[in-house]
Amino acid sequence: MTSYNPSEFGFATRAIHAGQDPEELTGAVTVPLYQTSTYAQEAIGQHKGFEYARTQNPTRFAWEASIANLEQGNAGFAFGSGMAAVNAVVTLLSAGDHIVCAEDMYGGTFRLFDKVMKRFGLEFSVVDMTSKEAVEAAIIPGKTKMLYTESPTNPMMKLTDLKMLAELAHHHHALLVVDNTFASPYFQKPITLGADIVLHSATKYLGGHSDLVSGVVIAAHENIAQELRFIQNAAGAVPGPFECWLCLRSVKTLAIRMNQHEANAKIIADYCENHPMVIATHYPGLQSHPQHELAKEQMSGFGGMISIELGTLEKAKAFTNAVRLFTLAESLGGVESLVCHPVSMTHGSIPKEQREKLGITDSLVRLSVGIENIDDLLKDIAQALESLH
Numbered sequence: 001m002t003s004y005n006p007s008e009f010g011f012a013t014r015a016i017h018a019g020q021d022p023e024e025l026t027g028a029v030t031v032p033l034y035q036t037s038t039y040a041q042e043a044i045g046q047h048k049g050f051e052y053a054r055t056q057n058p059t060r061f062a063w064e065a066s067i068a069n070l071e072q073g074n075a076g077f078a079f080g081s082g083m084a085a086v087n088a089v090v091t092l093l094s095a096g097d098h099i100v101c102a103e104d105m106y107g108g109t110f111r112l113f114d115k116v117m118k119r120f121g122l123e124f125s126v127v128d129m130t131s132k133e134a135v136e137a138a139i140i141p142g143k144t145k146m147l148y149t150e151s152p153t154n155p156m157m158k159l160t161d162l163k164m165l166a167e168l169a170h171h172h173h174a175l176l177v178v179d180n181t182f183a184s185p186y187f188q189k190p191i192t193l194g195a196d197i198v199l200h201s202a203t204k205y206l207g208g209h210s211d212l213v214s215g216v217v218i219a220a221h222e223n224i225a226q227e228l229r230f231i232q233n234a235a236g237a238v239p240g241p242f243e244c245w246l247c248l249r250s251v252k253t254l255a256i257r258m259n260q261h262e263a264n265a266k267i268i269a270d271y272c273e274n275h276p277m278v279i280a281t282h283y284p285g286l287q288s289h290p291q292h293e294l295a296k297e298q299m300s301g302f303g304g305m306i307s308i309e310l311g312t313l314e315k316a317k318a319f320t321n322a323v324r325l326f327t328l329a330e331s332l333g334g335v336e337s338l339v340c341h342p343v344s345m346t347h348g349s350i351p352k353e354q355r356e357k358l359g360i361t362d363s364l365v366r367l368s369v370g371i372e373n374i375d376d377l378l379k380d381i382a383q384a385l386e387s388l389h
Contacts, residue, residue: 006072011186012255019065020248031062033245053241055233063244064216066251067206070185071198073218075225077232078244082181082201083108084237085215089177089197090146091235092227095121097145100138102129102160104153104358105179107347115349126354129160130291132168139172150179151188152295155307155342155366156359157282159291162298166194175224181205181333186258187301191220204333205304208250208257214243257335260371261304267374268367268381269306277385279309279363304369305332307342313362315388316341320365322384325377332368337377340366 004018022029034057039050050056060078068076079085086109093099101113103126113124125138129149138144147169151160162178169176177197178190184205190198200206202214219225232238262285269283281288284295285302295302310316319339320328326339330346340346343362347355355361369377 004069006069011070014069015066015254016252018069019062031059031245031248034058034241036241054236054238057238057241057244059241059248060238060244063247066248067185067200067202067216068218070251070254071180071191071218072189073191073198073220074222075219075229077217077219077225077228078202078239078247079215079217079232080237080239080243081213082199082203082215083112085199085201085217086112086179088228088231088235088237089148089199089217090117090122091231092175092224093122093145096123096143098123098125098140098143099146099148100125100127100135100144101148102150102153103127103354104129104156104158104360105150106154107342107349109150109179111349129165130158132161132164135165135168139168139174141172144172144174146175146177148177148179150182151190151298152182152284152303152305154182155282155305155340155347155364157182157284157289157305157307159284159294159298161294162190162193162195166196169196170194182305183299183301183303184254184258184333186254187262187303188299191218193298196220196224202247203331205258205261206247206251206254206333208254208334209246210331210334210336212243212246214239214247216247257371258301258304261369262301264371264374264377265304265306265367265369266302268369268377271378271381272306272308272385275385277310277315277388279311281309282307306367306369308365308367309359309361310363310365310388316363316365318388319384322387323380324383325372325380326367326384332366334368335371337370337372337380338368340368342366 037053041047064076127134127138149160166176175196178195181201198218202216272278273281283306326337
């Protein structure tokens, strides 16, 4: 397999070529779909490096090589869902270890930590990761083994200073894990900022077409990669080859898709911020965002996710019922625009008191801005907001 040095070629070039050399037997320019569960062996102990598809699959290997290159990491590991990826990362630790995690994060991650992993002896502190002081106060020297964050966060679009977090983590001999789902590797590369592990729900922007469920973890260092490789095989939560093939297909257009997501989102965020029916607009590309300068520093773009406050639950419901191009659905990052009500959909597992403290209110609506014609999207948002009068 040809090596594509991240510093040698641009992102869009590597997204098309890294890990995706023409197939040797026929010269096929698209990585073949190896839809098999096992491989013939020439004799006992003699094979071509492939024994069983949970452990080895050429399509999966190509996808893992591709995403590792795009994130500028040591190695990538594909999983059956984003939550399977999170689970694999947390199982790097042992009973009694302590994790400091962001208070504003995906509800499914909170549920896994709070309802499952605590039962196995892991301990968690949930803090405001925008505050260095809060993170430092939560770290227990010798016991804290991981800092876990999202940036931007879901759904409040807060940013974490990743360089700062990396310095804190490494000072205390802990790992920094960053969920990079919202930004994608096109707009943010946490490993270059000091992260040890990056993960994605590949269901979202990496897949990009709302037609697969998958997750991926990228390790910055070989020692972590070795442990993740063992966990991936031992636990077996791997995706099928077709999902890996779809990810390879999709990531080829990640650059142009993310550019269009962002271009549309900037216009919609500006429109919402200036609309009298919108109480608040949360988007890091707005100058009014409290961490806009940090976003410019550690991201190369602001992404396609926006959250807006509409004042009451009734108005949130009316808005989601009024939009026509924005489909009411969970998930995000597809080419089509989606609208989500986090309290009743993606973040229902977070206790109400914590949701309200974070600003995840009944009136909050999250927009995943697609790549449709911006004039059509704006008209849809405008008529839905006008219906709230």
